[in-house]
Structures are given as C-alpha cells and as structure tokens.
Amino acid sequence: MRILPKFCIRSLPPTSPKGKALVIFLLGAMLCVAAALSLRCGSQDYSLAQLLDALRQGEGAPWRILVHVRFPRTLAALLAGSALALAGALMQAVLNNAMASPNVIGINAGAGFGAMLVSCLLPAAGLLPAASFLGAFGAALFIYALARRAGLSRTTLILAGLAVSSVLTALVNLLTLLYPDTVMGATGFLLGGFSGVTLAVVRGAAVYLAAGAALCVVLAGDLNVLQLGEESAASLGLHVERVRLVSVLSAALLAGGAVSFSGLLGFVGLLVPHMARRLVGGDNRWLLSASALLGGSFVLLCDVLARVLFAPFELPVGIVMSLLGGPFFLYLLLHRRGGRVYA
Secondary structure: OOOOOHHHHOOOOOOOHHHHHHHHHHHHHHHHHHHHHHHHOOOOOOOHHHHHHHHHHOOOHHHHHHHHHHHHHHHHHHHHHHHHHHHHHHHHHHHOOOOOOOOOOOHHHHHHHHHHHHHHHOOOOOOHHHHHHHHHHHHHHHHHHHHHHOOOOHHHHHHHHHHHHHHHHHHHHHHHHHOHHHHHHHHHHHHOOOOOOOHHHHHHHHHHHHHHHHHHHHHHHHHHHHOOOHHHHHHOOOOHHHHHHHHHHHHHHHHHHHHHHHOOOOOHHHHHHHHHHHHHOOOHHHHHHHHHHHHHHHHHHHHHHHHHOOOOOOOOHHHHHHHHHHHHHHHHHHOEEOOEEOO
C-alpha cells in the first residue's frame, strides 16, 4: 500500500544514516566553497590570500570591499537561499504537492506586497521584515484554506496559487504607479537581488529567519508522521491541523524574512527541495537540513554568475534563477506518468 506522497517515492532509494550524514557533510563543504567564491569574485577579483591580508591589515580598498560589500552580500544570499528552500520543503510536505513552493503559490508575492506597502506608506518606520512576514502569512493562510475547505486537486491548487500571486503582483505594480518615488528601488526588489544589501537590513530579518528555522527543527518528525496520511497520523496522536498551521507559519516566517532583503527571488523553493530529496530521500529530518545547505549554495552560485557573466555590468540574480528554474517548473508540470500530466 502506498503511504508516502508520490513525489517522495520518486526520490532515490534511501541511503543509510551514515550515507545521509556524508551527503550533509558534502553539502556543507559545497556551501563553504560557494561562500568563498562569493567573497572573492566580482567585477574585481581577489585571491583568498589577498582577502586574508586585507583582514589582517584592516584597511585599504580590498578590506572595504570585503567588509562593507561582499560579506553582507554573501551572508544575505546564503540566508535567503536557505530560508526559501526550507519554506519550499515545508509547503510541499504540508500540501502534499510536488509543485508547491513560496513563489508558485503566492507566498513570495504576499511578502512582496507587504514590503512594498510599508515602503510606500511608512518608509522610515523600520517595519519591512514584519510587513513581509504578515503578507506572506496572509497569502499562505489563504492558499491553505482553499486546499482544506474547497477540496482542490493538486493541479487546481497550483493554478489558484498562481492566480493569487498574479493579483498580489498587480497590487505591487499599482503601488509603484501610485508612489513613483519608490519605482527606482522597486525595480531591483521585483527582480530579486542583493546589490546594496547591508548587515543592518539582514539583521532586521534575522529574528524571523531564526524563528522559522527553529520551527523546522521541531516540525521535522511530525511532518514524517503526516506523510503517512491524515487519518493514520491522527490515529498515532498527531494534531494534524496544528502541525499544518505551524508549518504554514514557519514557511511564512522564512519566506517573509528572506523577501524583505532579497526581493522576489523565484524557484528556489521549488527546485532545491527536489534536488535535496534525490540526495537524502523523503525523511524530513534529513531533507530540511539538505535543503537549507543546498539552497544557500544555489543562491550564492547564482549570485556569483550574476556578477561575473557581464562584468562590470551586474545582472539581477533573480533573472539567472528564473532562467534555471523556469524549465524545471515546466518539466514538473508536463512530466507524464502513465500518459497523464503529473499533478
């Protein structure tokens, strides 16, 4: 009898705990390499030896670039990638849908609308992370309510999420027209990227990211039980609705915090959990950790590509990620199983 979601069964056969631990170690090493590349690559390349010398001297152009530009950018890309990948893994588990992710079902768009609204109305209030979280949480709750009350199929749920995302994106565009002073900053925000990010901005969102990550640790075991099916999980003593609601809250904390400083990055939450599931299987105790490490590495490497492909001109990293994630989304949407569209 099939008890796990279809997209979990399609992953590679589960490895031993030692094998999974080795995968996690290798993903951590890859994350360190990606961070090192992010620190040294850009319109002006520096070797690691030059960067270490700059840190020891505490002055000069390399030191200023490293401390004030590249370190905040590297940290922001790492945190945003990890947070969005975790949010995607959570939503796929909660909605039992292989195509669920923060950008596909409207969570990112909700966070973007909240951030843009407070930027237009209260630009000096320092409420950007909170507004992003509230927008993301509202969108997530709405989609979750549709899934629970209307009994939507998986394909219909994705289409409903795309409709919600389109409406919220239209509202963001409307705000940029009504408040033209925000248009210059809105362009980079809508495309997604880390140009000009500062430690102060990342620090403001850190509380939301930390809370969302902590909830992931608590939820991992319960999500495994939830995969047995709603009735089986309830018979084992799991409070199904509470687990789902807390999972939605965690996804909103992660996505809202990330969007507040990275903008509307797409496809991280869709692409990365599938890659992680292929590596460590469907056990969320391993899957969430692998998704966080792989998501951070993926966004860091995309950001490096965005900086070096047309240097000294810099592409918004969201464009690079969309070029990679769009074809993958089409593959998921059109992948046939038994002659039917995969849904």
